[in-house]
Amino acid sequence: MEHSSQLLKGVLDMCLLALIAEDPSYGYEMASKLEQRGLELVSEGTIYPLLSRLQKKGYIEGYFVESAGGPPRKYYRILPDGSDRLSRWAHEWQTVSNGVGAILNGGPNGGSRG
Amino acid sequence: MEHSSQLLKGVLDMCLLALIAEDPSYGYEMASKLEQRGLELVSEGTIYPLLSRLQKKGYIEGYFVESAGGPPRKYYRILPDGSDRLSRWAHEWQTVSNGVGAILNGGPNGGSRG
DNA sequence: CTCAAGTACCTTGCGGAACAAGGTAAACGG
DNA sequence: CCGTTTACCTTGTTCCGCAAGGTACTTGAG
Numbered sequence: 001m002e003h004s005s006q007l008l009k010g011v012l013d014m015c016l017l018a019l020i021a022e023d024p025s026y027g028y029e030m031a032s033k034l035e036q037r038g039l040e041l042v043s044e045g046t047i048y049p050l051l052s053r054l055q056k057k058g059y060i061e062g063y064f065v066e067s068a069g070g071p072p073r074k075y076y077r078i079l080p081d082g083s084d085r086l087s088r089w090a091h092e093w094q095t096v097s098n099g100v101g102a103i104l105n106g107g108p109n110g111g112s113r114g
Numbered sequence: 115m116e117h118s119s120q121l122l123k124g125v126l127d128m129c130l131l132a133l134i135a136e137d138p139s140y141g142y143e144m145a146s147k148l149e150q151r152g153l154e155l156v157s158e159g160t161i162y163p164l165l166s167r168l169q170k171k172g173y174i175e176g177y178f179v180e181s182a183g184g185p186p187r188k189y190y191r192i193l194p195d196g197s198d199r200l201s202r203w204a205h206e207w208q209t210v211s212n213g214v215g216a217i218l219n220g221g222p223n224g225g226s227r228g
Numbered sequence: 229c230t231c232a233a234g235t236a237c238c239t240t241g242c243g244g245a246a247c248a249a250g251g252t253a254a255a256c257g258g
Numbered sequence: 259c260c261g262t263t264t265a266c267c268t269t270g271t272t273c274c275g276c277a278a279g280g281t282a283c284t285t286g287a288g
Contacts, residue, residue, distance in 0.1 A: 009245055009274080011122050011214060018217045028265050038213030046246050048267055070264035071254040090218050097211055099152030100125060103132045104204050123245080123274055142236050160275050162238055184235035185283040 008096065012042060014089040016050055017078065020060055021086055026073040027051055051076060059085055122210065126156060128203040130164055131192065134174055135200055140187040141165055165190060173199050 015037075019030055027047045034042050054060045059082030064072045078086070129151075133144055141161045148156050168174045173196030178186045192200070 008122055008125050012246080015214060015217050022220055026265080027267095034217075037216045038209055039217075043247065044266080045248065045250095045268085049246085052267085067254085067264075069255060071252095071266070073265065093214060093218065095152060097215070100129060100207065101211070102151045103129050103148075103153070104207065106136055120246095120273095126275080140236080141238095157276065158237080159239085159277065159279095163275085166238085181235075181283085183284060185237070185281095187236065 010089070011093075012046065012050055013054060014086065014093065015039065016047065017054060017059060017082055017086045017089070020076050021078045021083065024075045024077040026065075026075050028073070054082070057085075058082070124203070125207075126160065126164055127168060128200070128207065129153065130161065131168060131173060131196055131200045131203070134190050135192045135197065138189045138191040140179075140189045142187070168196070171199075172196070 015034065016030060019025055019033055025033065027044065030047055031042055031044060034040070051060070051062070055062055055076070058079060060076045060078055062074050062076045065075050067073050129148060130144060133139055133147055139147065141158065144161055145156055145158060148154070165174070165176070169176055169190070172193060174190045174192055176188050176190045179189050181187050
């Protein structure tokens with residue numbers, strides 16, 4: 001089922017996917033990136049399971065890269081299916097976002113002046 | 115705990131509160147209103163527990179009104195605490211909404227041209 | 229009255245999402 | 259060796275929202 005409600009729950013999935021689509025990245029870094037964009041809501045314990053889920057669904061793939069000052073990093077790269085899913089999610093997000101915005105502003109038939 | 119992540123989960127709470135803030139309403143009707151605004155994601159089984167939670171937190175209060183063609187309706191009206199909470203939620207929503215939008219569009223420092 | 233349908237409310241059982249907390253491992257400096 | 263930072267992963271718990279089920283009031287058909 002592609003219920004829009006899943007969109008709300010899957011907002012983090014979508015954000016992670018969008019981040020990876022921009023540039024391959026790794027979990028530890030994504031937490032920082034999310035903050036830069038205004039979403040300081042994620043902890044590592046949230047991100048890693050999410051990344052695994054995304055990979056399991058075939059949206060992304062991971063590969064290890066040696067790091068200079070620490071353990072190897074697990075980078076993730078977007079796959080065609082992920083790109084496709086991201087487009088759909090982005091579209092759904094627009095719909096929901098607009099809907100919520102409309103409700104917050106009094107709705108199209110309510111009017112902000114009413 | 116005022117984590118923004120709760121905002122994503124609590125989007126329905128917020129929408130219901132916004133609806134009630136506009137005009138007192140009752141559960142059965144709110145489902146329809148949500149649809150009018152583009153959110154067709156809610157069923158009655160979702161709304162009623164939400165309404166109870168909102169009331170329990172002191173954001174709204176319910177009162178019964180006789181109905182012509184059916185059982186009495188339980189209208190909800192917003193309370194000062196609810197009004198206040200709604201303002202905060204709306205503000206947080208803006209932040210998160212903008213953040214997600216930024217991520218979807220390539221981010222402020224990423225650029226759509228990469 | 230009985231049966232069906234529409235309005236309106238509420239609860240229970242289930243699965244998924246995110247958090248908090250905890251554990252493992254590699255590199256650097258004292 | 260030990261402590262800190264970087265970096266990854268798992269487990270236990272809570273909360274959310276859906277699907278399904280149940281109750282109650284009113285109107286219309288037979």
